[in-house]
Amino acid sequence: MAHQTHPFHMVNPSPWPLMGAVAAFMMTSGLASWFHYNTPALLTLGTALTLLTMFQWWRDVVRESTFQGHHTPPVQKSLRFGMLLFITSEVFFFLGFFWAFYNASLSPTPQSGESWPPTGITPLNPIGVPLLNTAILLASGVSVTWSHHSIIQAHRTSSIQALALTILLGLYFTTLQMFEYYETSFTISDGIYGSTFFVATGFHGLHVIIGSLFLLSCLLRQTLFHFTTNHYFGFEAAAWYWHFVDVVWLFLFISIYWWGS
Numbered sequence: 001m002a003h004q005t006h007p008f009h010m011v012n013p014s015p016w017p018l019m020g021a022v023a024a025f026m027m028t029s030g031l032a033s034w035f036h037y038n039t040p041a042l043l044t045l046g047t048a049l050t051l052l053t054m055f056q057w058w059r060d061v062v063r064e065s066t067f068q069g070h071h072t073p074p075v076q077k078s079l080r081f082g083m084l085l086f087i088t089s090e091v092f093f094f095l096g097f098f099w100a101f102y103n104a105s106l107s108p109t110p111q112s113g114e115s116w117p118p119t120g121i122t123p124l125n126p127i128g129v130p131l132l133n134t135a136i137l138l139a140s141g142v143s144v145t146w147s148h149h150s151i152i153q154a155h156r157t158s159s160i161q162a163l164a165l166t167i168l169l170g171l172y173f174t175t176l177q178m179f180e181y182y183e184t185s186f187t188i189s190d191g192i193y194g195s196t197f198f199v200a201t202g203f204h205g206l207h208v209i210i211g212s213l214f215l216l217s218c219l220l221r222q223t224l225f226h227f228t229t230n231h232y233f234g235f236e237a238a239a240w241y242w243h244f245v246d247v248v249w250l251f252l253f254i255s256i257y258w259w260g261s
Contacts, residue, residue, distance in 0.1 A: 007072040009064070016057040023049035058217070065234070066226045076233050083237045087244050090207075094248050097200040098255060104192040105260055112192060116260070121193050122185045123261035129180045130257040133173050134249065137208075140169035141246045144215070144239050154229050156222070163219045166242070170212035177205050197256060204252055207245050214238040 023046055030043025065071035071079070105116040113119030124130060147162035181198075188198040218235045221227060227235055 007074045009070040009075045014060065016053050020050065020053040020057065023053050062221065071233065079233055083240060087240060090244060097196065098251065101196045101200065101256060101260065104196060118191055118193050121190065124180065124184060124257060126257040126261055129176050130253055133176055134253050136169050136173045137246050137249050140166045141243055143169065144242050148239050151227055151232050151235060152229055160219065160222055163215060163222060167212055167215050167219060170208055174205060174208055200256060201252060204248055211242045211245050214241060
């Protein structure tokens with residue numbers, strides 16, 4: 001940092017934003033090609049390039065923050081605001097799904113039999129797997145908080161154990177949701193109930209998978225001694241994201257599984 005007289009990070013030129021945009025365009029075009037012509041080659045290439053870009057871009061960010069000292073306190077403050085704004089955008093993303101669900105359920109149309117759940121739909125029992133998944137996510141929120149406080153207090157072994165437990169709970173949640181989808185008596189094409197149920201819970205499941213990968217990268221970094229008691233924003237961002245996933249699930253459970261059934 002001796003070559004600059006300010007605490008801010010002037011990012012060096014990088015090929016990854018352009019490569020990521022090209023890879024995302026290839027993946028989107030590949031999806032359309034796969035849907036219409038059953039040719040997955042472009043989708044496979046786009047997905048591979050996206051994963052490669054993600055790995056190399058994040059590697060550079062970790063290098064800048066951990067080894068090159070570019071993530072000074074003012075930079076970390078701006079990153080925190082950025083993460084908060086991102087989570088806010090995610091809140092509004094899920095708000096659209098809840099809006100669609102309550103709009104359909106509070107004023108059922110004749111097409112749905114003027115009842116909710118619609119005629120012919122057998123909803124899932126909220127006291128079964130959904131309640132178990134709620135307990136699992138609440139427990140994972142406790143364990144990720146345990147890991148957070150362990151990092152602050154320099155208890156490295158405890159932080160690793162708690163983080164590993166959180167990831168296992170996230171994997172357990174995903175597995176149970178997969179079996180739940182397999183056993184449902186309705187599909188995403190079964191009217192407004194099927195579409196709102198699978199889109200809302202499916203996107204939440206995708207966020208659980210992304211959050212688990214986020215925490216897995218933090219676990220790897222913690223084993224490599226990347227976090228200190230005052231420099232751990234990468235983990236903090238992952239913990240915020242995981243708590244957001246927990247809160248969204250509580251609203252999903254109460255609204256779609258319990259009240260909606």
